[in-house]
Amino acid sequence: MKKKNVKTTILDVAKRAGVSKATVSNYLNGRYEKMAEETKETIQKAIEELDYIPSLSARRLSAKESSKTIGLIIPGNMAHVFDTMYYPIVFSTVGELAEKEKYSVLIYAQNSRSEEKNIEYLMGLAKSMVDGFLITNMTVETRFFKEFERNSIPHVCLGKIEDIDDYQFVATDHEKAVELAVDHLVGLEHKQIALLTENKSSVVDDVRRKGYRKALKRHGIEFIDEYCHSFSHEDIRKNIQVYISRLLEKVDRPTAFIVPASLLIYLKQETERLHLNVPEDLSIVCLEYYKNNFGYVTFQNKKYTRVESVVDNVCKVAFDKLMEQIHDPSVEFHSYFEPVKLLVGETTGKPGEK
Amino acid sequence: MKKKNVKTTILDVAKRAGVSKATVSNYLNGRYEKMAEETKETIQKAIEELDYIPSLSARRLSAKESSKTIGLIIPGNMAHVFDTMYYPIVFSTVGELAEKEKYSVLIYAQNSRSEEKNIEYLMGLAKSMVDGFLITNMTVETRFFKEFERNSIPHVCLGKIEDIDDYQFVATDHEKAVELAVDHLVGLEHKQIALLTENKSSVVDDVRRKGYRKALKRHGIEFIDEYCHSFSHEDIRKNIQVYISRLLEKVDRPTAFIVPASLLIYLKQETERLHLNVPEDLSIVCLEYYKNNFGYVTFQNKKYTRVESVVDNVCKVAFDKLMEQIHDPSVEFHSYFEPVKLLVGETTGKPGEK
DNA sequence: CCGTTTTAGTAAACCGTTTTACAAACCTTG
DNA sequence: CAAGGTTTGTAAAACGGTTTACTAAAACGG
Numbered sequence: 001m002k003k004k005n006v007k008t009t010i011l012d013v014a015k016r017a018g019v020s021k022a023t024v025s026n027y028l029n030g031r032y033e034k035m036a037e038e039t040k041e042t043i044q045k046a047i048e049e050l051d052y053i054p055s056l057s058a059r060r061l062s063a064k065e066s067s068k069t070i071g072l073i074i075p076g077n078m079a080h081v082f083d084t085m086y087y088p089i090v091f092s093t094v095g096e097l098a099e100k101e102k103y104s105v106l107i108y109a110q111n112s113r114s115e116e117k118n119i120e121y122l123m124g125l126a127k128s129m130v131d132g133f134l135i136t137n138m139t140v141e142t143r144f145f146k147e148f149e150r151n152s153i154p155h156v157c158l159g160k161i162e163d164i165d166d167y168q169f170v171a172t173d174h175e176k177a178v179e180l181a182v183d184h185l186v187g188l189e190h191k192q193i194a195l196l197t198e199n200k201s202s203v204v205d206d207v208r209r210k211g212y213r214k215a216l217k218r219h220g221i222e223f224i225d226e227y228c229h230s231f232s233h234e235d236i237r238k239n240i241q242v243y244i245s246r247l248l249e250k251v252d253r254p255t256a257f258i259v260p261a262s263l264l265i266y267l268k269q270e271t272e273r274l275h276l277n278v279p280e281d282l283s284i285v286c287l288e289y290y291k292n293n294f295g296y297v298t299f300q301n302k303k304y305t306r307v308e309s310v311v312d313n314v315c316k317v318a319f320d321k322l323m324e325q326i327h328d329p330s331v332e333f334h335s336y337f338e339p340v341k342l343l344v345g346e347t348t349g350k351p352g353e354k
Numbered sequence: 355m356k357k358k359n360v361k362t363t364i365l366d367v368a369k370r371a372g373v374s375k376a377t378v379s380n381y382l383n384g385r386y387e388k389m390a391e392e393t394k395e396t397i398q399k400a401i402e403e404l405d406y407i408p409s410l411s412a413r414r415l416s417a418k419e420s421s422k423t424i425g426l427i428i429p430g431n432m433a434h435v436f437d438t439m440y441y442p443i444v445f446s447t448v449g450e451l452a453e454k455e456k457y458s459v460l461i462y463a464q465n466s467r468s469e470e471k472n473i474e475y476l477m478g479l480a481k482s483m484v485d486g487f488l489i490t491n492m493t494v495e496t497r498f499f500k501e502f503e504r505n506s507i508p509h510v511c512l513g514k515i516e517d518i519d520d521y522q523f524v525a526t527d528h529e530k531a532v533e534l535a536v537d538h539l540v541g542l543e544h545k546q547i548a549l550l551t552e553n554k555s556s557v558v559d560d561v562r563r564k565g566y567r568k569a570l571k572r573h574g575i576e577f578i579d580e581y582c583h584s585f586s587h588e589d590i591r592k593n594i595q596v597y598i599s600r601l602l603e604k605v606d607r608p609t610a611f612i613v614p615a616s617l618l619i620y621l622k623q624e625t626e627r628l629h630l631n632v633p634e635d636l637s638i639v640c641l642e643y644y645k646n647n648f649g650y651v652t653f654q655n656k657k658y659t660r661v662e663s664v665v666d667n668v669c670k671v672a673f674d675k676l677m678e679q680i681h682d683p684s685v686e687f688h689s690y691f692e693p694v695k696l697l698v699g700e701t702t703g704k705p706g707e708k
Numbered sequence: 709c710c711g712t713t714t715t716a717g718t719a720a721a722c723c724g725t726t727t728t729a730c731a732a733a734c735c736t737t738g
Numbered sequence: 739c740a741a742g743g744t745t746t747g748t749a750a751a752a753c754g755g756t757t758t759a760c761t762a763a764a765a766c767g768g
Contacts, residue, residue, distance in 0.1 A: 056482040057414040058754035095463040109449040128410040412724035
């Protein structure tokens with residue numbers, strides 16, 4: 001618990017080591033080329049003895065570096081995202097990427113105050129603290145984009161927001177994911193295809209339903225309202241099992257389900273309770289966005305057929321694009337959809353086939 | 355989309371406004387006392403025309419300010435905390451507090467690499483970027499504390515870790531919370547008291563069980579293993595209903611339950627399914643840590659009896675203590691337990707009583 | 709042993725602010 | 739109208755590094 005009231009500077013170190021500031025600076029920055037072994041040691045010793053810590057501000061000022069920090073904007077209230085691994089993944093992925101680039105990640109949880117205040121604060125950050133922003137898509141207030149644009153502040157949105165177009169995003173193509181799933185199932189001659197989704201009335205949810213309807217229409221299959229259900233956070237805790245078992249007990253029950261990974265467990269439960277076989281009685285396509293999917297990767301030792309599009313990668317692309325913008329503000333930005341691919345496993349087959 | 359390749363400095367502004375740097379600086383820092391109205395306007399105009407943004411680094415260097423940033427350490431993998439509102443609350447509360455103090459919050463998600471690397475990086479941050487750390491309790495690698503201590507880096511741990519004592523924490527007293535609940539129920543003549551908890555084998559969980567056993571022992575009530583169950587993340591999704599209904603259907607079923615808010619919904623479900631009345635057939639005490647408890651605040655229009663201890667406040671105290679440490683490294687730190695209070699509602703009564 | 713190259717290191721300018729000590733210009737006032 | 743007060747503002751020295759241009763001393767080559 002030393003109490004240093006006076007900061008030791010590079011000059012103190014230089015004096016103590018009997019060299020010049022420049023030499024210490026060179027040492028600190030690993031420019032050893034022109035430096036006697038002995039000098040290095042002396043400097044190192046002086047640094048340790050004095051408990052010297054270089055001043056970041058001075059360094060940055062001198063080197064004309066930026067703050068090397070990006071802002072990550074998240075919603076103040078994240079209750080609605082509880083059912084997915086989204087945020088944890090974003091945090092750790094972005095964190096790791098940033099660390100590699102020697103960037104720091106500032107977190108900004110929008111608070112409940114006025115949009116005005118939020119924006120004001122963000123612009124303040126941008127002016128001084130932060131080189132650019134990563135915006136999580138559940139966060140979005142559209143004015144953010146306008147302001148960022150207006151002030152030429154680098155920014156990338158993680159996720160596409162419907163109905164807005166003139167902004168820069170990197171997103172998972174949830175629409176296409178569902179379409180692929182439907183196509184696959186229709187290819188197997190399924191006609192009764194159910195879609196269950198979580199995170200009711202979120203952007204992601206809307207897009208998935210859109211893809212579902214679109215694909216059905218394309219194949220000339222009628223949309224049945226009952227087959228397509230979206231569960232809110234509370235629904236999942238309250239009555240998802242009831243809903244699923246009702247659906248499965250119907251005479252004209254769906255022969256196939258498209259289900260995001262986080263809901264699989266519930267479907268599995270009811271399927272087993274009703275002694276349905278997969279894929280003979282029921283085909284399942286899993287929508288998968290996370291690498292570590294809670295370990296729910298098999299169904300009775302069968303590999304899931306799944307549509308994959310990994311969020312880690314979305315983060316990576318977004319981060320890279322942000323870096324690009326930061327380092328060269330003139331680059332043209334192109335929004336990006338993470339590729340989506342269908343991986344056929346053992347949980348889908350022709351309906352009724354053994 | 356202007357492209358500024360040369361940064362405009364305070365000198366540019368000064369020249370354009372026809373004044374000195376000092377005057378511009380004064381203007382920027384709101385020292386208007388000795389400044390003609392006209393000068394202010396000229397300077398403001400110059401600033402706008404030049405799109406001038408002061409350099410934070412220069413400012414900090416000159417004013418001998420610190421980075422005014424705190425680090426918030428969170429686990430890289432947060433899957434296990436999904437069942438509570440813990441992190442969202444921490445983020446937004448700490449974020450807001452920091453904003454008020456003009457501090458920024460840097461987020462550090464421990465990644466999967468070696469402890470060594472994590473520590474090295476954190477110490478690096480501490481040296482330059484960050485004035486101190488807030489450590490979420492699920493995160494903890496005990497070496498952190500030793501290193502922080504060794505380098506006199508201000509830090510506060512959100513939550514108490516059992517078996518370690520020589521560090522500084524601010525925590526909810528989960529042990530006492532459960533004890534209070536038991537005391538209340540025993541006071542109502544309950545003997546068969548169940549404790550359900552989430553987040554199996556976490557620190558919080560252990561402590562709750564400890565309080566439970568302690569209180570039972572104090573009242574001379576035998577500990578029955580079946581009455582005390584802890585659910586993992588997967589358990590909650592898989593079989594919590596099964597477990598609860600089995601417990602409720604036993605001949606000698608518990609007459610009272612102590613349940614954290616996030617699990618209430620499941621208990622409510624099964625209670626209703628079995629047509630049990632609250633509190634006549636069953637008393638319920640809710641352990642409540644979040645202000646906005648998902649809106650599950652009533653049971654059939656009855657206010658829950660609950661033990662309350664609000665996380666927001668834990669964050670606030672922790673943040674304040676961190677600030678204290680940062681501003682005066684010599685202050686003695688005293689670990690702190692957030693007060694816990696019992697609020698008697700309408701969901702508890704004497705067993706069997708109408 | 710002298711001129712040249714290499715090695716090891718330095719002095720000083722600079723980065724963009726804040727701050728301190730000082731002063732010009734104008735206004736009072738006796 | 740000179741002395742002193744107010745205003746309004748300034749010049750220059752920090753702040754703690756990096757970098758550039760330069761050099762003393764040692765090593766080398768012939």
